Amino acid sequence: MSLFKITGLTKRFGAMAAINDVSVNIEHGGIMSIIGPNGAGKTTFFNLLTGFIKPNAGQILYKDQDVTRLKPYQIIKYGISRSFQVVSLFEEMTVLDNVIVGTQRNMGYMNRLFARYDRQKDVRDKAMDILDRVGMAHMAELPAASIPHGDRKILDLSMALTTNPETLLLDEPMAGLSKAERLRITNVIKTLSQSHKVILVEHDMDLVFSISETILVLHHGEVLACGEPGTIADNEEVQSAYLGREVA
């Protein structure tokens, strides 16, 4: 059973196919990375996998279950969660409340009409636990809008953890970060990959080739190659797609 079995997946924006007839089986072991030049369709691919946009054609099976036409709030029940390339937070809430929105949903508290959300000890504990895991517990009470970009990236990621996912789709979790911050997030991802199946979109080739078990290369909405880092690095098509960009 593949993690994802994707057949003939196509998404067009006007005349341009952002994802063009993609068929691929994602078998999972370790971290899998998706690479490709800007505009290759990586984010669109995630948007399709999570039901945020509907494909024009094709089918997505997640562990043999058809999830093609489901909406994001339904997809998460299958254990798929994602983070966002452009951080997507509740800007007027504190760091902790950002996480609580997710944990209270996950623990089934979200429709309680008269229970104060900030007095639910188990929801709060779970949220603090998640912040603790990513090393952000000390920032819990700060407004989300006020914390540094690197921490916002991590907060975005920890919100994805609140749904208790099995599979994590991470869309450029390190975009725009300093070296030190990248290292910090890399460690978080490595830890997460022990308990979750991680699919990572990332531009940093050194990192991708060092931590991935499998690499999928997208180019102009099509799969250029898919395989182990070694074979991808030797692939001539991949090298020419990345002309001017270093590969491994």
Next chain:
Amino acid sequence: MRRLLKDPLLWIFLVFALYPAIPYIGNFISLGSELLLWFIFTLSFNLCLGQTGLPSFGHGAFYGLGSYAAAITYLKLSGEGGGFLAPLVGGIVVGTAAAGLLGWFIKDKRGVYFAMLTVAFTQVCFGICWRWDEVTGGEAGLSGIVRTTFLGIDMKNLHNFYYLCFVVFVIAALIIRSISRSCFGLSLQSVRQNHIRSQYLGYNCNMYKFVVYALSGAFAGLSGALYCLLTQSAFADILDWSKSGDVVMATLLGGGTVSFYGPIVGSLIFIICKNLLSSLWDHWLFIYGMSFVIILCLFPTGLMGVFKRRAASKA
């Protein structure tokens, strides 16, 4: 105890419990009742706007339909012997049903589209009530509603009716506030602040929009029903879209987008201006409108926004 004393609602309750005793203004006892039911109305409206981000610019529809429902319940069904509660229940039921119906059809709309559809809805309701002579009395409206005795208290007495409105306001305000601070309230907040992320955390945002809309319609219908009992009549002009605009203006002016108490502050200013300024000068709306524009240009988050920022910078 400390915390209770710091609770703004407690002080608001206290002021309005003593309202009839306030010099000068206290003599306008109907004004007091109107204030209280406007509080209920705008607080419920703010569940949509401030809490969930729904620009329901035709919210007067539920207020108006609630008032008609109360009048019709009284005139056609309950009558003087039918008890005091029947018209209020009628208003709540119709307010909920109308908002639920509209909400169901526009729950997937956002922004301007949502706003325009609610305005269109209120205009349709206005048209129907204005024309349908047999049921709504058409242009003449409905009159002849009598406030009957309730729990042995004579409601024809305006002071007694004021205190009934006060009790309803206290209950409604406590309910709405605890909803806004509840788990459900946080869910609504998440829909307003980032509906995409909210979906990715498992929330069916459209469903929340529908539910909160119907819920808000219930309170709007209730306040409309109280208005019917206060004026002992129901007219189509409260369904006019410009009346819905008053609610939006009052809520924004008071700072409903940043504070639970914004709608109360805004209603206070609006209703007092409407009743006192208008008797002094015919063109009071000009002053009110200008001050609205100026205040919101200078302080986009309204009066409570200013207050909150002050408090934050002091802390």
